[in-house]
Amino acid sequence: AQSVTQLDSQVPVFEEAPVELRCNYSSSVSVYLFWYVQYPNQGLQLLLKYLSGSTLVKGINGFEAEFNKSQTSFHLRKPSVHISDTAEYFCAVSIGGSNYKLTFGKGTLLTVNP
Amino acid sequence: EPEVTQTPSHQVTQMGQEVILRCVPISNHLYFYWYRQILGQKVEFLVSFYNNEISEKSEIFDDQFSVERPDGSNFTLKIRSTKLEDSAMYFCASVGGHTEAFFGQGTRLTVV
Numbered sequence: 001a002q003s004v005t006q007l008d009s010q011v012p013v014f015e016e017a018p019v020e021l022r023c024n025y026s027s028s029v030s031v032y033l034f035w036y037v038q039y040p041n042q043g044l045q046l047l048l049k050y051l052s053g054s055t056l057v058k059g060i061n062g063f064e065a066e067f068n069k070s071q072t073s074f075h076l077r078k079p080s081v082h083i084s085d086t087a088e089y090f091c092a093v094s095i096g097g098s099n100y101k102l103t104f105g106k107g108t109l110l111t112v113n114p
Numbered sequence: 115e116p117e118v119t120q121t122p123s124h125q126v127t128q129m130g131q132e133v134i135l136r137c138v139p140i141s142n143h144l145y146f147y148w149y150r151q152i153l154g155q156k157v158e159f160l161v162s163f164y165n166n167e168i169s170e171k172s173e174i175f176d177d178q179f180s181v182e183r184p185d186g187s188n189f190t191l192k193i194r195s196t197k198l199e200d201s202a203m204y205f206c207a208s209v210g211g212h213t214e215a216f217f218g219q220g221t222r223l224t225v226v
């Protein structure tokens with residue numbers, strides 16, 4: 001079975017600072033990797049995904065993530081955050097070729113302060 | 115842009131009552147899911163549905179839960195006899211041909 005670990009439950013940063021949200025996964029087979037964002041009182045919105053190919057993937061709102069197979073990581077980064085980036089961020093995996101069921105991490109609350 | 119819609123957005127029910135949560139997935143999608151998120155915890159998989167039958171279910175999805183796609187558009191989650199611990203946000207999701215799951219806005223279920 002696969003699992004996802006998000007090492008930081010909360011990450012406070014100042015506006016315009018860079019941020020990295022960490023995600024590690026465990027799986028005995030190849031996986032697809034995703035980052036979802038949840039704004040207060042809203043559903044889950046896809047930020048970006050890694051399926052195959054280039055290990056650096058770019059998503060919406062200026063976010064990017066890098067897949068590192070040897071370290072089984074998929075960290076999310078943004079070079080300069082805005083107040084509007086304040087939200088909960090979830091890393092998730094699904095097994096390639098399966099029914100696309102997602103296994104989520106516990107989430108990281110990113111709080112951007114002025 | 116196509117989206118997954120869920121109704122109601124909030125549902126308050128008494129313990130022991132039956133509830134039905136409704137979802138309209140994206141029309142040309144083939145895989146359908148229910149997830150739940152207990153307050154302050156992670157999003158957990160409940161069940162997946164493909165080709166008009168359950169393809170996988172988690173340990174959480176016991177005999178009190180059922181899913182149905184009664185008319186080719188709606189996708190429902192029924193909880194037969196709600197318990198206090200069923201209080202959570204329930205998300206519906208669907209997947210088409212590109213592996214990406216599209217989520218609805220969720221239904222907040224409160225069991226009192």
